[in-house]
Amino acid sequence: MEHEIRVLTDAQEVGRSLEVFLTAMVGLQRPDSDQQHEFMEPGRTVGAYVAPERLVGTASSFTSWMMVPGGKKVPQAAVTDVGVLPTHTRRGLAGALVRHQLEQCLGRGEVLASLRASEATIYERWGFGIASNVAQVEISVPRAQFRDGVPRGGDVRLVDLRERADQDLLAKIYLGANWVGAIDRPSYWWRAKAHMRELSKDHHYAVVHGIPGHEDGFAVYTPEDATAWFRSRDRGIVVGDFVTTTTRAHFGLLRYLLSIDLLQRVILDPMPVDHSIEKLFTDERAVTSHGARDETWLRLVDVEAALGARTYRAPGQVILEVRDDLLRQNTGRYLVSAQGVARTEQPPDITLDVGQLACAYLGGTEFWQLAQAGRIAVHKDAQLAVADHLFGLRRAPFGGTMF
Structure with a gap:
């Protein structure tokens, strides 16, 4: 099939590329059309054209790093928004886009590329493999009694994610990410995250651990089902971002989450598959791990x-x-x-x-x-x-x- 791969250079082109991706994905939430280009790093979005001005496929990436065994932050491309219109699939366009990206990575000196895959059978053909998995961890609050020897952790305080200063605080804490597989979260990622919270019907709460100026962890959570909250007998929160750079922060934030009134369940998702949170409680059956799934699809460039x-x-x-x-x-x-x-x-x-x-x-x-x-x-x-x-x-x- 005749096609051309181009680097998209202006805001209108980038906006159209995101529309292509969202059409390909069918069910994803759409950002405000006037702000789409603000969430994409300039020069890193490519498009597939089958006619001079007919954009039918796209792929993007961010300049990033990944923490590898030994503690080195290795330059990588964080690949995202790969999609082809349903009318033009099965014609080699996705492969052409990914190949173009990998050649760009080589030119930039990026050693790795990684992504999160919407389908599990696509990316292996281009040299990607599953390098990490995650699990969903559910804790029954009434049964979660900490063992006597578990550390208490430090001070925690609520912050307001609508405030730019508090958004910046979370980004600053994340700079200390020190586990194998962690990746950089560039400014574009944080801006997109804040925008998606604004569009969401759920309220997002955030708590940070540590005294001001020395914070070492945070958790962001939402009610599991706010529509039935008042009369529910099974209230839960979903912690969608749980970041700790010290064990003290890990214990302090867990204790806070399990101390919130009204809750029967705390759901941490995603979490490492070897989290071992159940070992903290006198009743290990208070913790259930399920929903294990692939996370990091890695490519050695x-x-x-x-x-x-x-x-x-x-x-x-x-x-x-x-x-x-x-x-x-x-x-x-x-x-x-x-x-x-x-x-x-x-x-x-x-x-x-x-x-x-x-x-x-x-x-x-x-x-x-x-x-x-x-x-x-x-x-x-x-x-x-x-x-x-x-x-x-x-x-x-x-x-x-x-x-």
């Missing part, structure tokens, strides 16, 4: 730089043969150890494509799981355990940011 950016556990080494049909410069063999990463011509221990490597990159999936599913080729059985040891983490990766 520059495999050598990505592998070299994270740390590995000693001892041992493994030789990975990586195949990348889209960005062929990534294809090759890599010797990985705690001492670093280097290309090699030695025989491989494991052969895999770049999307499967993305699954294991943050430590969220182990190589043995991929091998058991027939998704990678293992040439030396003993090296499978070595690879899992090298890439393994104490905690599961977690993004925590929808974009």
Whole structure:
């Protein structure tokens, strides 16, 4: 199919691209049309045209970083708003848009790209893999009695998300995000979030932890069903953003949320799959985890730089043969150890494509799981355990940011 991919350069073009995306997604909330371009980073939205002025597909991204094992913030593209009009799907346009984006990433020196996928069978064909998962955690307030040894945490206070200063405070706290899988939240993200709250029928409450000037966590929550709130016997809140940069903030904010009058349930969504919140209570059945789902879809844009950016556990080494049909410069063999990463011509221990490597990159999936599913080729059985040891983490990766 004849098409042209262009970088969109003016506000009207960007506004049309968002209309295309929302039409493709069908059910997403629409922002105010006069403000659409304010939520997009200039120069990072591309469009697919099938005639000189007929825009039928789009994709966008933000300049961002991702925290990888070892604590380094690696440059990445946060890919978003990928969509093709229903009249033009199944014609290769989404692939053309994503390829264009990845080539842009290379030109900008972005080592990674990540996204949140609306469908689970699309992005693997372009080298993306599921690198982290999340869960929904529900706490029964009447049953949630803290154990005696659980720390109390510090001071908390409510803030007003309608005030720009309080919005900026949350953004400042988030700069301390220090867990594997965390990504940057640029100013465009915060502006879009504030606008969507304005359009929402629900009231959003926010509480921060820590004394003024030294805040280290926040939680944003809404009533689960405000329409039935007055007569309900099962009132709950949904905490859609729970950010803590210290364990003290983690305990302090949880205690606050469970102390709010009238509540029977507190729902934290999203949360890491290994949150272990149930261990805090005398009755562990007060906590139910469900709704586990994929979160971070990761793409290694520059495999050598990505592998070299994270740390590995000693001892041992493994030789990975990586195949990348889209960005062929990534294809090759890599010797990985705690001492670093280097290309090699030695025989491989494991052969895999770049999307499967993305699954294991943050430590969220182990190589043995991929091998058991027939998704990678293992040439030396003993090296499978070595690879899992090298890439393994104490905690599961977690993004925590929808974009």
